[in-house]
Amino acid sequence: MILRSRLFFSLLIGFAALAVLAGLALHEPQLVGLAGILSQSGTPNPRNIEKLRLLPPTLLLAGAQAVLLALLEIICRQPISRVVLALFVSLSGKHRAAFLFGVGYLVIAVLTLDFGSMSLVKRFSVNTGLGNQAIVAKDYGKDYVLVRTLQQKTPETAHIFIRTRNDIQYLLNYDLYPRRFYFYPEAETEIGNIPPEWWDRHRIDWVLDIDDQDPSRFILMERSVRPFVSE
Amino acid sequence: MLILLELLFAITVVLAIGILLVRLLLGRISRDSWAEVLGYSFGAGLGLVCLLSFCLAVWRIPLSKLNILLLEAALLLFLAAANWLFRPPLRWPSINSRSAVRLNGFEWLCLGVAAYSTLLVLVDTFSQPLLAFDSRSIWGMKAKVFYSQGGLYGEDFFDPARLHAHQQYPLLVPLSESLLYHHLGRLDDRWGKAFFPCFFLAMILVIYGGLRRFFSRGYSLAGVVLFSGLPVFVIFPHGSASSGYADFPLAYFITAFAMVLFGWVHSGKRADLSMASLFGAFALFTKNEGTALWVIVVACFALLLSFSTARPFHKMLDLALSCALSLLLLIPWFTLRPRLVLNDENYPAMFTPENISNGIGRLPYVIKGLFREILLKPHLWNVVGWMVLAILTAMTMRSWRMRHSVFFIIPSLYSGLLVLMFLVTPWRVEDLIPISLTRLLMHTAPLMLIWILFQAAALELVPAEWTGFSGYSRAMRDPQGNGERFG
Numbered sequence: 001m002i003l004r005s006r007l008f009f010s011l012l013i014g015f016a017a018l019a020v021l022a023g024l025a026l027h028e029p030q031l032v033g034l035a036g037i038l039s040q041s042g043t044p045n046p047r048n049i050e051k052l053r054l055l056p057p058t059l060l061l062a063g064a065q066a067v068l069l070a071l072l073e074i075i076c077r078q079p080i081s082r083v084v085l086a087l088f089v090s091l092s093g094k095h096r097a098a099f100l101f102g103v104g105y106l107v108i109a110v111l112t113l114d115f116g117s118m119s120l121v122k123r124f125s126v127n128t129g130l131g132n133q134a135i136v137a138k139d140y141g142k143d144y145v146l147v148r149t150l151q152q153k154t155p156e157t158a159h160i161f162i163r164t165r166n167d168i169q170y171l172l173n174y175d176l177y178p179r180r181f182y183f184y185p186e187a188e189t190e191i192g193n194i195p196p197e198w199w200d201r202h203r204i205d206w207v208l209d210i211d212d213q214d215p216s217r218f219i220l221m222e223r224s225v226r227p228f229v230s231e
Numbered sequence: 232m233l234i235l236l237e238l239l240f241a242i243t244v245v246l247a248i249g250i251l252l253v254r255l256l257l258g259r260i261s262r263d264s265w266a267e268v269l270g271y272s273f274g275a276g277l278g279l280v281c282l283l284s285f286c287l288a289v290w291r292i293p294l295s296k297l298n299i300l301l302l303e304a305a306l307l308l309f310l311a312a313a314n315w316l317f318r319p320p321l322r323w324p325s326i327n328s329r330s331a332v333r334l335n336g337f338e339w340l341c342l343g344v345a346a347y348s349t350l351l352v353l354v355d356t357f358s359q360p361l362l363a364f365d366s367r368s369i370w371g372m373k374a375k376v377f378y379s380q381g382g383l384y385g386e387d388f389f390d391p392a393r394l395h396a397h398q399q400y401p402l403l404v405p406l407s408e409s410l411l412y413h414h415l416g417r418l419d420d421r422w423g424k425a426f427f428p429c430f431f432l433a434m435i436l437v438i439y440g441g442l443r444r445f446f447s448r449g450y451s452l453a454g455v456v457l458f459s460g461l462p463v464f465v466i467f468p469h470g471s472a473s474s475g476y477a478d479f480p481l482a483y484f485i486t487a488f489a490m491v492l493f494g495w496v497h498s499g500k501r502a503d504l505s506m507a508s509l510f511g512a513f514a515l516f517t518k519n520e521g522t523a524l525w526v527i528v529v530a531c532f533a534l535l536l537s538f539s540t541a542r543p544f545h546k547m548l549d550l551a552l553s554c555a556l557s558l559l560l561l562i563p564w565f566t567l568r569p570r571l572v573l574n575d576e577n578y579p580a581m582f583t584p585e586n587i588s589n590g591i592g593r594l595p596y597v598i599k600g601l602f603r604e605i606l607l608k609p610h611l612w613n614v615v616g617w618m619v620l621a622i623l624t625a626m627t628m629r630s631w632r633m634r635h636s637v638f639f640i641i642p643s644l645y646s647g648l649l650v651l652m653f654l655v656t657p658w659r660v661e662d663l664i665p666i667s668l669t670r671l672l673m674h675t676a677p678l679m680l681i682w683i684l685f686q687a688a689a690l691e692l693v694p695a696e697w698t699g700f701s702g703y704s705r706a707m708r709d710p711q712g713n714g715e716r717f718g
Contacts, residue, residue: 127359
């Protein structure tokens with residue numbers, strides 16, 4: 001039994017060593033490669049990489065937890081290993097397989113909670129003191145220039161014709177509410193070919209043309225006034 | 232501080248309505264069913280308030296703070312009076328012996344994992360405003376419209392040229408967010424998410440309570456760990472319990488719907504069926520996928536009845552009545568829905584033999600994506616996929632015939648439907664799968680976890696003295712032998 005208890009202790013320390021080594025070994029190039037493997041599309045994207053930057057500290061935390069557990073084992077005279085190993089020995093083959101599945105599940109669950117904790121710690125370290133609007137602005141990144149321009153140049157009562165295939169239009173619709181955004185149902189129609197009665201029916205007073213590839217490039221103009229062109 | 236009090240008030244009112252409603256439907260509540268009752272009460276209370284506030288909106292009664300408070304007060308009074316008239320006086324659960332609550336080390340571990348994941352979801356929810364795409368562009372947008380316009384007859388819902396993502400989507404989640412905005416008296420989407428962690432906690436209670444009907448306390452708590460240790464529900468930014476997406480609420484309502492029906496199959500009590508009517512209606516009212524899931528769940532239970540009941544016709548009739556009641560509850564939604572603009576996917580119309588045969592070339596990619604999702608993504612699905620595979624290899628024909636197989640068949644049929652959907656979708660499937668598959672699989676993941684637990688117990692992959700599983704008869708009486716669980 002003593003040997004088995006040592007085995008349990010060694011497993012904990014081994015896991016800790018592996019986690020710490022992996023945490024120290026993972027650098028940007030490995031994380032980018034990992035992001036490609038983990039994403040469904042097979043290509044890394046900046047948000048995935050940003051998330052994966054939390055992996056090294058998560059692994060270090062998990063390693064520290066395993067070391068702590070191992071120390072507790074020594075200090076408290078191996079209460080966990082005695083119970084767990086006695087249990088494991090008493091199990092039959094298929095029960096042992098289920099037991100190992102359970103342990104594996106629990107380890108990933110703990111890693112999940114560690115990752116969630118690190119994610120929150122990072123978020124609080126970056127967002128502390130920021131209001132909702134500042135956090136949203138950070139989330140937009142360089143595209144926030146579009147939001148800010150619309151906020152500054154158009155009144156809340158504006159009826160804005162929007163032309164883009166970029167999904168940012170839906171976020172503008174949400175974040176700039178109650179401004180009203182309209183699109184012409186036949187997307188291919190040139191602005192000049194849209195019937196005047198359509199403009200009048202929706203009381204369009206602003207026109208916003210956003211680059212489909214780069215939302216920070218756009219043209220905003222009040223109808224019958226000189227256009228505002230982004231830098 | 233005031234905000235927290237207002238949120239607590241809103242949640243307490245919803246929970247109180249739910250508890251009164253569940254007690255009215257189920258009758259006397261026994262000591263051991265507290266988890267189930269609390270788990271169901273939150274969803275029942277929120278669903279009912281949202282459905283009735285939707286009715287107010289349809290009847291052109293403005294959704295103002297005063298009207299919402301009046302509605303809640305009227306509901307509380309009505310349900311309290313009905314309980315007083317038709318149900319025996321409430322006796323608070325009493326703990327007779329200390330051993331009843333004494334937990335062993337394993338149970339403490341399970342509770343610790345569940346409590347920590349709940350705390351994570353709670354802090355995650357309130358640590359930032361809505362940031363995920365769908366939570367803002369679809370659900371959050373509708374909530375803003377409901378709050379700002381006090382209803383749905385402004386131009387936002389009905390103008391096809393007004394930018395409004397998925398105008399025909401069901402409205403339970405936006406209504407729940409706008410309910411909080413009304414309680415707070417202002418638009419604040421950081422606090423407007425307050426019901427989402429409640430869904431998470433309610434799901435834990437539903438799973439625990441549902442399993443406790445059949446299993447020991449420790450094994451039921453292990454089920455809770457399976458759920459709360461699944462990364463996709465805790466840390467996945469595009470669909471987790473704190474993300475503001477409607478996928479988690481739908482998963483909750485579908486799980487509650489299936490669990491209540493499973494309980495009814497064993498207890499035979501119409502009270503359980505009346506609960507199923509409610510949760511079925513709320514699932515239909517949460518997301519479009521709820522309709523497909525509702526049909527699948529009902530069909531699976533109808534099939535189960537036809538195989539496993541002595542008098543299937545009577546039970547089928549009861550089930551049909553329950554379904555009819557769900558649909559009746561949603562008449563206001565069904566009458567309004569055709570008037571809403573359909574400017575994007577109409578999947579039911581796309582399921583034609585021609586579209587399916589045209590999309591058959593996508594099948595290898597879709598199947599590969601599905602297996603890759605469930606087997607090679609432990610950061611989302613832990614080892615659930617591998618557990619399912621291991622159990623499937625250990626199964627015998629006899630174990631397929633057991634009633635809990637319904638919890639495997641529902642997710643399997645739903646996954647089959649998702650594959651069909653990917654075959655006919657007008658979008659590039661290479662773009663669609665990465666952003667939607669995980670969220671779609673979430674809807675039935677809790678049912679798959681429940682199946683894993685049942686099947687592991689039935690196959691004795693876990694020692695019988697741990698699971699306490701002795702067939703389905705236990706569900707009909709409480710473990711203390713104090714008579715039926717819902718008297």
